[in-house]
Amino acid sequence: MDLMYILLCILLDILTTSCQDTIQGRIVGGYAPVPYSIKYIVSIQTTDRRHFCGGSLINKYWVITAAHCDIGVNKMMIVAGDYSLIIYEGTEQVILPKLLVPHPEYNSATNNNDIMIIKLRGPVELNNFVSIALLPRQGASIAEGRLCRVSGWGYTNPRGGQIPSTLRTVRLPIISSHKCNNSESFNGDITENMLCAGYSIGGKDACQGDSGGPLVCDGRIYGLVSWGNACADAQFPGVYTDVSKYRKWIDDTMISYSTRCNKNPRISTTA
Template sequence: MQHGFLCFRAEQMMIVAGDYKVNIFEGTEQYAKPRILVIHPLYNRSTNNADIMLIKLRAPMVLNKYVSLAPLPRQGTGVAEGHVCRVSGWGYNSLEGGQVPVTLRTVTVPIVSTARCNSSDSFNGNITANMICAGYNTGGKDACKGDSGGPLVCDRRVYGVVSWGNGCGDAKFPGVYTAVSRFRRWIDQTIYGSYLRCFKPWK
């Protein structure tokens, strides 16, 4: 541990880029093993605050028409209530579970104000400044179990990361996402700054 960062080994993990159907090899996939995982030092498992992690790959992915970079927002840049964003993932279609979709799925959801998300009718004060809520007043469309870590894209930038919720598609409980703009400075410092000393090769 250095500079308050926790560094984790991930020998069993494989990072895949350029995938669409998880049960079929399409020839567009690229694979890389992680060198190290860096969890944010303020991450709280009980509250899900600062629910964000960086992965340093052993080798870079090759950018092409199937694999491209996802721009991030500037530090502290917010998204207005009602702004429609897109979330993607291979998670369950409903809380009841069933079979996990093999094809990447996506849905658009509007941003919900922190005030409404924190109301007594909803999450009752459990939404921190490091979180974004998104969902419809009528429910029905949402990220779900298995989508955690997926991107919430607004204006072609990753403003959120699927974090937690109460059920899936519940009208009273929008999906909760880590607010990426709150961590942009930490991301840049970790990637480009002295915190790289945290990334120690392992066998």
């Protein structure tokens, strides 16, 4: 094999992009993590087992994801402990949702407040394959340039195609809202409730199918995959819901539903 090719592969591995991914044209520049090493992530699927969004366990009864992943409580199921979507591995736990709680001020036109928590019908079993994710404190900030990890089963090509069979992950730096909001990028569409992450040269990003999945910084979920303009575009980094702005809402909501039955018509619930 040509020496320059070998050196290129080594360099790409250092940059967390595998040589195989480059050959296959995997534009998000990610890699397959060690199986079951990202134990808090869940696959949100339709009842006929089609993955469409990601999420994260925040306790044994609750999952956090994006509000735009709300397709109705009777049309989805939650799969924890999964790695390959096409192989039954014996580690999976399938749990049906009891109710969906999208943020009451979610705006689908602006993508503001794109956050939802899901209460499960029963608790997940915490084991070597399934665990709980930590959340940031209310209002905690993450510094520009900090490397964070986003994971999911979303597309590895901006043109779509098939989703990957196994979980994938990539590390991305936080980009300032000022830079993300300039006229050459999102031109003011980034609200105070959003984070941006990506490289100035593009090539690494979340994509369709990763929605609702976790952006983890310093061991805590600071972001949820929300929206963007194409995938891995140098001009348009990925946009994430800033979870730290919602910690109080999350805690208050979980406490509320552990003590009473709320009749709010905005909430999708079981019949």
